[in-house]
Amino acid sequence: MISNDDNDTIKGFAAAVNSRLAAEIRVTRAKSFGWLCAGAAIGFCLAGLGCAIAFLGYSHVASVRPAAELIGKALVSALQQTKMKATVSGRMSLSPDSELKLAAGQSVLVSEGAIVKLDPSSSVRIIGNLRVDMPQPSKEQLQLEATSKSDELVFTNYTMFRNVSYEKGHVVTGWHYDLSDTSRPKSQTCYYAESIESGLSRG
C-alpha cells in the first residue's frame, strides 16, 4: 500500500520531471530557432552580396560611358604605339588655265632632268648675279706660274668665245675676263669673220 505521503512525493517527482522536460524542449526550440534565424541571415547576406556583385557587373556592361572610355583608351594606346607608313601615288592634273601661287617662304624643287616651260608672254625678273652655264678655265688650264723663255712678267686673262654661223662666215662674240673678277666680263667684243682665201681672214 502506498501511503498518501508517498503518493504526494511521486506526484511531485513527476511534476518536476515534466517541468524539466518542458524546459528542455523550450531551450531546444529556442536554439533551433536561433540557428534558423542565423542561417536565414547568412542566406540573405550572401544573396544580397551576390545581387550587389551581379548589379555591379551588369552596370559595367550596360553603362555606355565606361565601355566607351575603355575603347577610347585602347584606341589611343594602339595609335600611339603604331607607326603608320603611307605611300600616296598618282597624278594630279590641273586645268590649262589654272594658276598656282606659292605662299611666302615656300619653295619648289624641280627634279633633275625635268623641263619647266614658261609662258611665252611671261617675264622673269632675277635679283642677284646670273651665272650662265659656260665652260670656265680650270686652275690647271690657267697655269699662272707659266713663264716665257725670256722670263718676262706674264699677265693672264681669258676670253669666252661664241661662234654663230652667219652667211659665209661666223659672228664671234668674245667675253673678256680678268682674273680679279671672273663673275662678269671686263669687256666684250663682237665681230664677223669670213675666210676669203687660204690662210687669210677678214673681220
Next chain:
Amino acid sequence: MITNFTVFKRVPFENGHVMTGWVFLTSAQKAPTSQYCYYTENAEASGLDVVLDIAQDQKIEKPKTMPKGFDMLAAFNRCVWFRSERS
C-alpha cells in the same frame, strides 16, 4: 652655236705686247686644242691694232712682209706656251 674659251698670256714687248692664246673647248681638257702667238701694238694715230702672227702650236711663222727692225726671234721667245704634264 659653238662655245670655247682662250687663256691669254700677255708679255710686254717693244711698243706692244706678245700675246699667246691657249684654245680650250672644255674645262676638263688637260691640254689646249691649239695654241697661237702674235704681236699686237696699238697704233695711236689710226686707233687700229696692228697684229703680227708669230707662231702657231709652237712653230714659228714667218710672214711674207716683216716690219722693219722687228726681231721675230726675240718676239717668239716671249711666247708663253702651255706646259703639259709630260714636259
